[in-house]
Amino acid sequence: MSIRTLDDLLAEGVSGRRVLVRADLNVPLDKQTGDITDDGRIRAVLPTLGALVEAGAKVVVCSHLGRPKGKPDAQFSLRPVAGRLGELLGAPVHFATDTVGDSARSTVEGLVDGQVALLENLRFNAGETSKDEAERGAFADQLAAFGDAYVDDAFGAVHRKHASVYDVPARLPHVAGRLVLREVEVLSKLTSEPERPYVVVLGGSKVSDKLAVIEALLPTVDRLLIGGGMCFTFLKAQGLEVGTSLLEEDMVETCRNLLERSSGKIMLPVDVVVADAFAPDAAHDTVRVDGIPSHRLGLDVGPETVAGFSAALSQAKTIFWNGPMGVFEMAAFAAGTRGIAEAITKADAFSVVGGGDSAAAVRALGLDESSFNHISTGGGASLEYLEGKALPGIAALEN
Ligand SMILES: Nc1ncnc2c1ncn2[C@@H]1O[C@H](COP(=O)(O)OP(=O)(O)O)[C@@H](O)[C@H]1O
Numbered sequence: 270m271s272i273r274t275l276d277d278l279l280a281e282g283v284s285g286r287r288v289l290v291r292a293d294l295n296v297p298l299d300k301q302t303g304d305i306t307d308d309g310r311i312r313a314v315l316p317t318l319g320a321l322v323e324a325g326a327k328v329v330v331c332s333h334l335g336r337p338k339g340k341p342d343a344q345f346s347l348r349p350v351a352g353r354l355g356e357l358l359g360a361p362v363h364f365a366t367d368t369v370g371d372s373a374r375s376t377v378e379g380l381v382d383g384q385v386a387l388l389e390n391l392r393f394n395a396g397e398t399s400k401d402e403a404e405r406g407a408f409a410d411q412l413a414a415f416g417d418a419y420v421d422d423a424f425g426a427v428h429r430k431h432a433s434v435y436d437v438p439a440r441l442p443h444v445a446g447r448l449v450l451r452e453v454e455v456l457s458k459l460t461s462e463p464e465r466p467y468v469v470v471l472g473g474s475k476v477s478d479k480l481a482v483i484e485a486l487l488p489t490v491d492r493l494l495i496g497g498g499m500c501f502t503f504l505k506a507q508g509l510e511v512g513t514s515l516l517e518e519d520m521v522e523t524c525r526n527l528l529e530r531s532s533g534k535i536m537l538p539v540d541v542v543v544a545d546a547f548a549p550d551a552a553h554d555t556v557r558v559d560g561i562p563s564h565r566l567g568l569d570v571g572p573e574t575v576a577g578f579s580a581a582l583s584q585a586k587t588i589f590w591n592g593p594m595g596v597f598e599m600a601a602f603a604a605g606t607r608g609i610a611e612a613i614t615k616a617d618a619f620s621v622v623g624g625g626d627s628a629a630a631v632r633a634l635g636l637d638e639s640s641f642n643h644i645s646t647g648g649g650a651s652l653e654y655l656e657g658k659a660l661p662g663i664a665a666l667e668n
């Protein structure tokens with residue numbers, strides 16, 4: 270990969286230079302209080318930001334948060350993130366209340382060497398995500414004016430062809446930050462001759478998003494374990510009834526086709542936890558997959574499934590896991606996710622967890638993060654990388 274790195278930039282000297290850093294500070298917020306519920310993505314960019322601060326750069330950080338619709342929307346403000354970032358860096362972060370307006374200009378102008386500013390949410394500007402190149406380019410011009418160099422450390426967003434990810438590096442000397450480099454280094458081990466058996470565990474809720482990755486991974490993996498909300502479309506494809514479980518009816522045929530071509534590599538649950546409703550206190554029971562009552566919905570995989578999946582994982586030498594096995598946010602339906610996570614940590618394998626919710630599950634269930642070789646900050650990004658798709662953010666750094 271012919272990409273210049275943060276070390277190359279540091280070697281040139283950044284003291285007194287303005288360095289624009291694209292980070293992915295898209296952290297989950299509590300819906301009621303607005304508090305940050307998981308600061309993993311903020312911690313993940315500290316190595317890059319710390320190195321720039323230490324080298325005396327004027328550091329201008331930009332990020333998106335959530336999916337606001339191209340105009341300011343207070344619930345998606347990055348202000349709380351500026352506070353948390355300042356605590357973690359041990360120095361206040363100067364927060365600009367707009368992204369490229371007067372506040373941003375004066376905040377950037379006011380920075381002294383070794384200080385950090387955070388611009389307001391990039392997606393408060395329609396130009397950030399626009400499909401129109403000229404509109405994106407005009408916004409990229411405004412952003413690029415805040416930097417003498419650009420660092421991409423937003424691994425979670427490298428699969429987005431957005432102004433701050435794709436167009437700004439065309440306008441400034443550009444390098445990859447420490448997080449982006451580490452993510453690509455680890456994920457490339459999974460695409461180039463992984464040690465076998467290579468077992469992939471997929472769960473979560475969006476079958477349609479993940480079918481392409483299943484298709485791409487089938488020839489490469491030895492075992493593909495499918496749980497979470499997405500398993501029900503596969504169970505339906507096997508001719509089973511799934512009650513009121515999550516089901517993507519228009520994907521049933523594709524799933525049937527995938528099962529036929531999978532040479533037995535795909536393992537599906539044999540038992541599931543079914544509930545009366547999607548609620549933490551709903552009455553629930555464990556049933557076999559051929560006995561799901563028509564009025565109930567599956568919210569977790571059952572203990573026999575955990576045992577079967579764990580046996581497959583115990584043989585593995587390489588593991589990639591994306592997507593919770595059940596609705597782990599509700600204690601009654603967290604056992605499957607916990608069981609699989611524990612099986613991964615016990616396996617004598619190189620293990621990678623990818624996906625915002627999967628990484629949050631590891632932390633929320635109190636599991637030891639260091640038992641995994643790598644916890645990726647990007648869900649969509651890591652899946653697209655494994656699919657072998659060209660990632661706009663990486664391509665832009667190669668140019
Ligand atoms: N059986 C299920 N029914 C409904 N939702 C589920 C089920 N199992 C898991 N989920 C939900 O899937 C969500 C995560 O899905 P997804 O976004 O695809 O994962 P990731 O962000 O790790 O890629 C979690 O919020 C979890 O509650």
Ligand SMILES: O=C(OP(=O)(O)O)[C@H](O)COP(=O)(O)O
Nearest residue numbers: 293295425426624625647648649
């Ligand atoms: O949370 C993210 O993606 P992820 O949930 O796939 O890990 C990234 O911040 C990208 O956000 P986006 O999917 O709104 O472009």
